[in-house]
Amino acid sequence: MVLYQFGTIEIDTVNFRLTNNGDECAVEPQVFDLIVYLIKHRDRVLTRDEIFDDVWQGRHVSDTSLSNHIKSARRVLEDTAQQQLIIKTVRGRGYQFVAKIQERPRPSRVIPKPKKSNTVLFIATIASLLTIIVFLVLNPQSLNQQNEYVASQHFETIAVLPLINVSPNTEIDFLGLALTDQIIGRLNYIEQFSVRPSALIRQFNDTSQSPVEIGKALNVDYILSGNYLKHENKIRLNIEFINVSTNGLIWREDVDLDYVNIFELQDAVAKITYDKFNLEQEENPTSKSTDLTPTHPAAYEYYLRSIAYPLTEKGDALAIAMLEQSIALEDSFAPAYAELGIRVHQLSAHGIQGKQSSDEAEAYLFKALALNPHSLNALANLTVLYTDTGALLKALETSQRMLEINPNYADAYFSLGYVYRYAGMLDSSIQMMEKALSIDSTNKKFRSAGVSYYSVGRYEEAHRIFDLDAGTAFTLSWHAILYHRQDEIERAVEYFDQAISAAPDGYFALDSKAYKLAMLGKKNEGLRAVKRLENTLITDSEARYFWALYYSAMGDRDNSIRIMKEVVEAGYYNLPAFNSDPFLDFIRDDPEFVKIMSIAHKGREAFKTAAKTLK
Structure with a gap:
């Protein structure tokens, strides 16, 4: 139960984390296990057979697969086959970890893989x-x-x-x-x-x-x-x-x-x-x-590791690596597909990794539901996906399915509140969010309820709810937005800067920069920042709506109108927010904007009418 340290690398065998200069690195579970095994036996050369027996526990693995894992281990440790400063290949014999290691004991216990199938x-x-x-x-x-x-x-x-x-x-x-x-x-x-x-x-x-x-x-x-x-x-x-x-x-x-x-x-x-x-x-x-435990113990362990990662872009990427490994070992465990679906969607809707797509996320969630039609986690995540992509009636119907299974399931009420916000029914949205929070007041996922309160000007309540996930770039960015709406510009700047520092390579850093520049009236820099946002290929209509705000605040009428039209046509009808946001004042009387507001109003009313038939 130790923490290994060499150079800028730190390996935590209790929490299965590898960091470089304090930043967590994505590493496949089998590669992580291989690195730890090499470190533990660094006093000698380890043969391939020893590695196969102890790391892969006797499962058939090709020499090529082991070579690829060694290559991956070197890459994450910033070593190469040419230098071999950390992992040395001893030709004809095996491998040895040769870097100088510092060990620190950890008070918590390791959770090793079980070896017995029963x-x-x-x-x-x-x-x-x-x-x-x-x-x-x-x-x-x-x-x-x-x-x-x-x-x-x-x-x-x-x-x-x-x-x-x-x-x-x-x-x-x-x-x-x-x-x-x-x-x-x-x-x-x-x-x-x-x-x-x-x-x-x-x-x-x-x-x-x-x-x-x-x-x-x-x-x-x-x-x-x-x-x-x-x-x-x-x-x-x-x-x-x-x-x-x-x-x-x-x-x-x-x-x-x-x-x-x-x-x-x-x-x-x-x-x-x-x-x-x-x-x-x-x-x-x-x-x-019917979410049975996987028959492969390691598959279950990888799943357990995945759900521990936070709802951040880095956390989502690390969770996806764990879940893909879990599914490779066991392809019939519904919770793994449900978790993979929402993590992929998170990156598609709010991240900056264009490889991930809403269609891919939907396929994973459908797979989870094929394995277990009553999977509450899959249904909750599918509701969020449908809402983000404008399929509001599908989202509403999916939320209702959760309530039929368990009328006290907090995620079902949160999902309803999420749908109603996008549909522009803010009173209903807040009512459902409050029910979710009354059932589970500590769920970090419910942080998004703060946006409903923000949309109707209830800023102090929004601050409190965003702090369910305090310290993340998401929450810091929203605190900054709220302070701007409360005319506390200096505090807004302070929180935008914190959001940027919290995840400098993530979406919320880009978004915080754009909002901050728009708020401060720095037009040229601000317009370039919004263009960078458009290059992220974000699918979430609510996130894209903010781009229209920034364009309007900096006097770019055409791009603001274009984005507003796109988000409304995609099913985002949050009229209370549209009508109150000062960033939109520049285009508020524009005939095209008025026409778009009329489309949003008709969309909201059509949703209300259709929703009544689903009850």
């Missing part, structure tokens, strides 16, 4: 059991409630903390996060529960905070925590269910599981569930969840 069955078994235990404690009532965009009257908010391995067998360390992810995934389908997402929970994998402190930070009613111990063919699971507000232990349960006869255990647990809820088997709410 750990996958163990994950599914324990996840099912823990879900049932939560059911038995909370004892929800009937699951068949009607929904009219109104959340159920009563639901419990829960955070499931990473379980801790207390046995000396470190090969099953990774199950702590794996089990947590499985439990959360299953609980998402129970409408009486609102469960904090896996990506938010992972930050508490190695922490000194108490469960109650974590529960208060996550604003939940209950915390589920515990540990597990494996001995021979037995598993002992110790779990606690805690009331956060009273710091009271509701129950503690020690469960002994027969590791061999797990299918009979699953059947028994299922029967308890049906009896407790007085349900027939086909009515069991968890039957909607």
Whole structure:
């Protein structure tokens, strides 16, 4: 459990990260594992057979594949086959790591890959059991409630903390996060529960905070925590269910599981569930969840790594590398496709990497839904994609599908609020966003709700909501925009500069530069900055709308009118924002702009009419 450092390179084996001068580098998981293996055994030359056995765990790999991985390792470490200052090839024998290394111990534990395939069955078994235990404690009532965009009257908010391995067998360390992810995934389908997402929970994998402190930070009613111990063919699971507000232990349960006869255990647990809820088997709410754990343990680990990366351009790129590796090992795991779909769309809609496309993202999401038609994550991400690309009625229909599955699913209300904002129905948008935030007030994804408040001039509330994802270029840029609208120009400049520094190569740095120059009246520089934005091939209509603002602010009537027409024809009808933004004053009385506003109004009314038929 160490952190390796040489030159400007730092390798964190706990969090699977490689940085150069503090900047995280995208590195494929197998390449990362190869680098760490070479470092650990740097005292000698490693043969190809040793590398195949230990890094690839005996799977068939060609010599060419190993050579390509060595080449990739050298590239990320800024080494070459000619120099060989870091990884040396010993002809006829193998490879050796030759750079001088500094080691620093890490207090947190490594999550290594499991080597036994039956750990996958163990994950599914324990996840099912823990879900049932939560059911038995909370004892929800009937699951068949009607929904009219109104959340159920009563639901419990829960955070499931990473379980801790207390046995000396470190090969099953990774199950702590794996089990947590499985439990959360299953609980998402129970409408009486609102469960904090896996990506938010992972930050508490190695922490000194108490469960109650974590529960208060996550604003939940209950915390589920515990540990597990494996001995021979037995598993002992110790779990606690805690009331956060009273710091009271509701129950503690020690469960002994027969590791061999797990299918009979699953059947028994299922029967308890049906009896407790007085349900027939086909009515069991968890039957909607078919997101089975991959049969390949490494595929699941790569997926778990991916969801830990932040919603930034660099984070999306790193997550995509992990997910592609996961799918290469296991091509039938719906959550991996769902996560890959939204990460690709993020880069397509808001990033600057033109290789990614909305069509590609949509294909991944459709694949996830083909594997699991009830995948809430895939449906939520598909709604965002449809909205960004102007397919508002499809987005609305997809949001409704989520509410049919779970009327208390926070992402469904956020998605509705997102659709309504693009449709120009800001009152409805804010109503839905507030419902989402009342269910899950800590979800970083909901930061976008701040744009709805901004659109109607509720700036202080927008500031608060953007801080769900504080410190990112996205949030810093939006704070700057809000300060400009509040006539605090110096603070706006300060925050634009911070946004640019936070991700200097990203889209929000370019956008911040353009807004800042337009705000300061620097026409020539500003127009060049907007042209650079147009070269990014962004697909999100809301992001493109801001280009029209910048052109108008700098007196470029033709380009401003052109962009406004494009975004409205693409399905962006945010009339409250159009009517109030001072940047548009230059073209507000232009006959072409008036015509475009009329088109936006008709589009909004047509959406309202069509939306009524979907309810």
